[in-house]
Amino acid sequence: MGKSLFEKVWDAHAVRQLVNGQTQLLIGTHLIHEVTSPQAFGMLRDRDLKVQYPHRTFATVDHIVPTNESVEPYSDPLAQGMIEELRKNCANNNVTFFDTNTGRQGVVHIVGPEQGITQPGTTIACGDSHTATHGAFGAIAFGIGTSQVRDVLATQTIALNKLKVRRINVDGTLPPGVYAKDVILHIIRLLGTQGGTGYAYEYAGTTFDKFTMEERMTVCNMSIEGGARVGYVNPDETTFEYLRGRPYSPKGAAWGAAVEQWKSFASDTNCTFDDVVNIDASHIQPTVTWGITPGQGIGIEESIPAISDAPTQSERDSVAEALEYMQLEGGSPIKGKKIDVAFIGSCTNGRLSDFQEVAKYVKGHKVAEGVQAIIVPGSQVVAKIAEDLGLDKIFIEAGFEWRAAGCSMCLAMNPDKLVGDQLCASSSNRNFKGRQGSPTGRTMLMSPIMVAAAAVTGQVSDARDVFGFASAGV
Amino acid sequence: MSSTPIKKVTGKGVFVPGDDIDTDRIIPARFMKCITFDGLGEYLFHDVRKTESGEDKQHNLNDPRFAQASILVSGNNFGCGSSREHAPQSILRAGYNAVIAGSFAEIFFGNSTNLGVVCVIASDADREIIASAIEAHPELEITIDLENHKIFYGGQSVPCEIKQGARDSLLSGNYDPLDELLEGADEVSKTAGALPYMQA
Ligand code: SF4
Numbered sequence: 208m209g210k211s212l213f214e215k216v217w218d219a220h221a222v223r224q225l226v227n228g229q230t231q232l233l234i235g236t237h238l239i240h241e242v243t244s245p246q247a248f249g250m251l252r253d254r255d256l257k258v259q260y261p262h263r264t265f266a267t268v269d270h271i272v273p274t275n276e277s278v279e280p281y282s283d284p285l286a287q288g289m290i291e292e293l294r295k296n297c298a299n300n301n302v303t304f305f306d307t308n309t310g311r312q313g314v315v316h317i318v319g320p321e322q323g324i325t326q327p328g329t330t331i332a333c334g335d336s337h338t339a340t341h342g343a344f345g346a347i348a349f350g351i352g353t354s355q356v357r358d359v360l361a362t363q364t365i366a367l368n369k370l371k372v373r374r375i376n377v378d379g380t381l382p383p384g385v386y387a388k389d390v391i392l393h394i395i396r397l398l399g400t401q402g403g404t405g406y407a408y409e410y411a412g413t414t415f416d417k418f419t420m421e422e423r424m425t426v427c428n429m430s431i432e433g434g435a436r437v438g439y440v441n442p443d444e445t446t447f448e449y450l451r452g453r454p455y456s457p458k459g460a461a462w463g464a465a466v467e468q469w470k471s472f473a474s475d476t477n478c479t480f481d482d483v484v485n486i487d488a489s490h491i492q493p494t495v496t497w498g499i500t501p502g503q504g505i506g507i508e509e510s511i512p513a514i515s516d517a518p519t520q521s522e523r524d525s526v527a528e529a530l531e532y533m534q535l536e537g538g539s540p541i542k543g544k545k546i547d548v549a550f551i552g553s554c555t556n557g558r559l560s561d562f563q564e565v566a567k568y569v570k571g572h573k574v575a576e577g578v579q580a581i582i583v584p585g586s587q588v589v590a591k592i593a594e595d596l597g598l599d600k601i602f603i604e605a606g607f608e609w610r611a612a613g614c615s616m617c618l619a620m621n622p623d624k625l626v627g628d629q630l631c632a633s634s635s636n637r638n639f640k641g642r643q644g645s646p647t648g649r650t651m652l653m654s655p656i657m658v659a660a661a662a663v664t665g666q667v668s669d670a671r672d673v674f675g676f677a678s679a680g681v
Numbered sequence: 682m683s684s685t686p687i688k689k690v691t692g693k694g695v696f697v698p699g700d701d702i703d704t705d706r707i708i709p710a711r712f713m714k715c716i717t718f719d720g721l722g723e724y725l726f727h728d729v730r731k732t733e734s735g736e737d738k739q740h741n742l743n744d745p746r747f748a749q750a751s752i753l754v755s756g757n758n759f760g761c762g763s764s765r766e767h768a769p770q771s772i773l774r775a776g777y778n779a780v781i782a783g784s785f786a787e788i789f790f791g792n793s794t795n796l797g798v799v800c801v802i803a804s805d806a807d808r809e810i811i812a813s814a815i816e817a818h819p820e821l822e823i824t825i826d827l828e829n830h831k832i833f834y835g836g837q838s839v840p841c842e843i844k845q846g847a848r849d850s851l852l853s854g855n856y857d858p859l860d861e862l863l864e865g866a867d868e869v870s871k872t873a874g875a876l877p878y879m880q881a
Contacts (some may be wrong), residue, residue: 221731222865222872225858227850233872236881245716254859259866262881267862271714285714292716324864329878336764336788352766352792353718358862364869366858368846400701401758404787435760461877468877500701500761521757521805525700619711627733638763639705646709646728677748 209475212441214327216347218474220330235262235329237243237359239302240315241271242620243334244412247356248296260363261301262495265324268293269314270620272307274583286621290596300360313612314427316340317553320420321588323453323632325443326465328472332359337636339430341425342439344446345472347407349436350445370437371405371481376412379488384671386564387422388412388556388634388654392494392504394426394572395433398484400502403435404455406481409474410440414488414623420449422476423558428555429636432501441473495667496638496652497543498529503638504652505541507669513537532630532640533649541667544651546630547663550643551655552619553609555658556634557585561655566598569661570675574606575665581608581623583615607662618643632661686854690779690799691824692751694834695741696812697726702755703762706863708771710763717732721767745765746819752779754812759790759800769793779825781808781832781841797856799823802830807839827851 210218222231228321245267245534251257252296258264271286282490290307297304305311305318316337319325327345331338336350348470355365377390405512408430415423440446447466450456457465488543492506504512514530514537515545530537531550535544549567551557562582574580576669582602590612599609616623617635624644625631631650638650651667660670670676712724725789730742737743753772759782760768769792772780779799793800803811814834824833827848831838841865850856873879 220872222868225861227846227853227855229846231862231869233869233876233879235873235876242713242771246718246766249717259869260879263879270710283714287715290714298770329876331684334766336762338764350723350764350788352764352769352788353796354857354859358859361859361867362862363710363873364862364865368844386765400761401784401786404784426734431788434758434786457877464875490748502702507710521700528699544775618705619709620714636764637703637705637754639703641709641728642705644711646733681870 209478210370210410211478212345212439212637213270213370213437213470213473213478213620214407216328216330217369219328225366229368231364232367233330233364234359235263235349236324236331236333238315238319238331239264239356240335241268241289242357243353245292245296246353247360251360253299253433253592255417256361258300258302258360263363264302264360265319265429266297266302267312267315267318270614270618272613273508273622274615275622276611278609298546303605309568310507310587310591312386312590314554314557314614316606317557317585317589320344320382320424321453321586323456326450327488333345335439338423339436339438340428340554342427342430342437343420344467345442347437347438347439350431360648370407371524372409373403373482373484373486374409374411374480375486377410377414377486377488379414379493381414381488384656384676385491386656387425389491389494389624391426391429392652393491393503395502396431396494396504397486399435400431400500401434403430403433406435406439407439408433408435410438415440416443416519419560420445421558424558429501440449442469444504470675476643493657493670495657497533497541499532499638499640501636501638501652503529507542510538510540511535542669543662544667546578546627546632547665548631549578549658550616550635551658552583552585552615553635554585556655557589559589561634562593563665565655565659566601568656569605569663570599572605572663574662576603578662578665579608580662581610581616583610584612587612591624592652616643622680632658632667634658643649684702684797684854684857687797687799687851688828689824689826690752690777691822693747693749693820694752694754694811694815694823695747695750696815697741697753697755699757700783701758701761704760704765705762706767707760707768713767716765718770718774725771725775728785738836752825753775753777754808754815754825755780756780757783759785761786764788766792769796771800773798774861779826781811783808790847794850794856798853799825799827799851801832801843802841803841803842810839833854
């Protein structure tokens with residue numbers, strides 16, 4: 208019987224079985240950032256251990272960097288302390304650091320792929336739950352805790368239980384105005400925020416075959432929001448083309464050999480999965496979250512669920528809690544809800560193609576009065592290309608702020624925050640209570656185009672109407 | 682760093698109602714601008730406990746009757762969201778060493794187990810019974826008995842579940858895997874040696 212990519216990569220990296228039955232798994236590539244690594248370096252120092260494979264750890268700084276202030280020291284001394292600590296830890300341990308002066312700094316899940324560090328058939332770990340992003344390349348990529356960051360630094364391995372594999376087939380063509388972001392919001396809505404617990408998600412089907420690497424990354428990125436720690440797409444020509452010529456991609460004769468090896472990791476056609484889900488792409492709508500978990504999403508044409516629609520008491524409680532926090536009324540349309548802030552960026556949708564797509568449509572439009580709209584490139588590389596293409600000018604002309612690379616308003620660790628109970632149309636991945644920095648701030652997740660539509664109309668809108676999509680295609 | 686085996690956890694309980702208690706609620710990101718975990722206990726459930734102006738909200742976690750609690754009782758999908766170990770670290774540092782929930786997010790569960798924070802699953806009905814018992818008698822001693830898969834309270838008991846591997850590691854005191862991982866160094870270099878991309 209054939210094997211899935213997950214099993215092949217797992218087997219190639221399994222070192223041995225541990226006493227408690229877990230596997231000691233080799234982590235080929237370790238990515239670190241400033242929030243979850245300093246304590247791990249501290250634990251290493253406490254035990255007098257050194258970094259075992261320093262050339263396999265790569266660092267960047269993303270969560271705390273201000274996006275509107277480039278000169279250090281930053282006005283927030285805590286942020287300054289964190290970047291300095293990372294600098295020191297990397298220098299002392301010979302770890303490559305894509306610092307802010309390298310032109311390569313950015314959100315860790317954007318930097319790895321664009322540098323060619325993220326490769327098929329590898330294992331990748333990062334002290335960050337959106338590490339599954341790298342699975343877009345056919346890697347098995349895990350989010351880990353800080354004690355495990357310590358374990359990887361000290362041993363290049365972690366102790367792990369093997370996951371089951373659920374294949375999610377999405378077939379067909381997405382309707383115009385429907386994007387990769389809608390696909391993953393739809394999947395999470397369908398399978399729930401806990402549906403993926405214990406599973407790796409293998410995303411496949413003709414929709415994924417046609418997707419670009421950036422679209423695949425958007426989907427894999429949010430696997431964890433559906434409870435799946437790992438999500439991946441089998442590597443194919445699209446993957447290899449993306450990686451060709453990147454700084455860390457194999458070169459010369461090694462390239463051909465690597466591609467052959469990468470191909471061999473793809474799931475065999477005759478392998479079986481622990482579960483299979485089939486989705487028809489033509490049924491997916493532009494999706495918007497109305498609640499406080501990424502699973503609380505609906506199509507733009509739908510109404511917000513009423514408490515009484517939920518089948519169980521605990522679900523009724525959840526709906527009630529979400530409606531109250533979001534200040535929404537069950538049964539009312541989601542369309543037309545006034546927004547205060549629009550945010551386009553993050554490791555979900557902060558890549559070049561996201562900005563190109565938005566630029567194509569916002570030209571000639573203006574951000575609505577009273578709305579703060581910010582666009583934040585996911586990395587310095589993305590920023591540079593976007594600026595060379597003149598996208599920044601289009602955005603600024605339309606009334607958006609164009610910022611420097613970082614996590615920005617995706618979470619509350621830098622100056623970009625919601626204030627009070629502001630409602631934000633956001634291209635990021637989490638709508639938890641308080642996620643965007645104000646304990647009462649409200650987040651609605653959607654695709655970058657839908658955020659742009661909300662920005663120019665001042666309310667949650669159907670981008671297809673606002674930008675006249677009907678036949679534009681994607 | 683083999684630690685003391687954990688067979689039982691005994692303490693008073695506090696009920697934190699709600700499903701999908703995410704890590705941003707357990708420890709809001711703005712309190713993570715730190716380079717050590719020291720002091721995180723103070724910010725556990727900060728925005729659940731405090732108003733925006735910093736006053737205490739009415740919540741079990743602020744109720745002096747539950748001030749002695751060391752076991753959290755909560756809903757389904759506890760600890761979802763971020764991989765931040767800041768979450769179990771803040772739980773531990775605020776004086777709690779076990780969580781009873783309907784289910785746990787995977788990364789949170791792993792992080793907690795590594796720290797020796799015991800996470801066990803009990804049914805909705807059983808957690809409701811425990812929650813009302815705590816409400817009626819805050820001084821009630823609760824014991825999570827890992828060997829027998831039971832939660833004892835006030836002379837009664839309900840069943841609880843925990844992943845086999847995690848249970849074994851807690852019972853044997855091997856929940857921090859670092860020493861065992863270090864022992865595998867030779868085999869690690871063999872596995873790495875067979876992978877082209879691992880070569881310097
Ligand atoms: S962009 Fe958001 S989700 Fe991504 S790494 Fe940064 S904070 Fe985390």
